[in-house]
Amino acid sequence: MSGELSPIDKAKFVAAKRAAEFVESGMRVGLGTGSTAAWLVRCLGELVREEGLRFKGVPTSTRTAELARDVGIEVISLDEAKWLDLTIDGADEFDEELSLIKGGGGALLQEKIVATASDQMVVIADAAKEVGHLGAFPLPVEVIPFGWQTSLALIEEMLISMDVMGRKATLRMNGDRPYITDEANHILDLHLTRIGNPRQLSMVLNQIPGVVENGLFIDICDKVVIGHGDGRVEVRDINEGTVTETQLDFVEDDNLFRDI
Structure with a gap:
């Protein structure tokens, strides 16, 4: 049940749910590693099962690959995909220039390879991940x-x-x-x-x-999707110079929460 989630988990969930909207059928999509990226995989799995979304996912770790298969996402390797339309991943920190620190989950090498093999990288994060200067996170x-x-x-x-x-x-x-x-x-x-x-x-x-x-990701991230515990989601596009904000509602019987 979503009502049992902490504010941080709610923020991660709404960021992931908003970012899942960027995925379209026919795409090849890099799937990140970490707690926020796991929410994304669950959201995409629901779209596959409930709305017929069809895309190929390239995971950045064995953990993500296992979860993606479990929720019904077709998994392929980067060598099979060759190039990706989009990668969506979390971050341990990001600054105003959308420079990142990643690798808290131990998958920084695959994450960087996949992200740089993509037309676009979208980062999903809760608001606490934004910093004035990188470095507080190891x-x-x-x-x-x-x-x-x-x-x-x-x-x-x-x-x-x-x-x-x-x-x-x-x-x-x-x-x-x-x-x-x-x-x-x-x-x-x-x-x-x-x-x-x-x-x-x-x-x-x-x-x-x-x-x-x-784990420094410089000039790689194109958009950051920032979730808040009250359901607000902010999307910053560094290429377009735009900031948009939406409000997502929680659904208490959402299938995503059955295994939590």
Whole structure:
């Protein structure tokens, strides 16, 4: 029942439901990873079952692929799709320029590959994800396991010359073992507090040996759909320079909530 959702979950749900309207039959759509993206997949699954929407989804993680299949979405690989009409994904932070930090769910590499292979990227988020400056959320950096401590030391040394407030870096853990990504890599979380120049930091990070990719998404996002706990949804289009707001109502017997 939607009445049992917290305000944050309501915000995520209305953002996802609004973003699902961008998907049209015949499209090839990148499906993000994370709690907000999971709402999107459920919303799209309902449109497939109830309204006959037909599209092909390219998931950004094994978790998303499993959920998409469960709700009736046709899943294909990016190699099969080759290019996508649209990717819809969540974000851990976004700023006024629609630069993002992503990777809190551990899928930043596939998420960035899929997003950049799309004509358009739409981000869905609750209002709390908007920040004046990126960096309060730890920045994930995916590194290969071989020599990861060397990569960590090189990153920490590099951060001395960067416009950041914090320089602590930690290996992400899963219990008492290192977290392993879908590509069998590790993730280093950089606790930077504030990133003064995200574009520069992203470029320098990816020059460090052992670094596969980082969670800064620069000049990739085209629209952000921001949900609020009262059902309001704001859509900002950075290319058109427009901001629109709508109000979505909650349906108490919505099928989406039966498994919650």
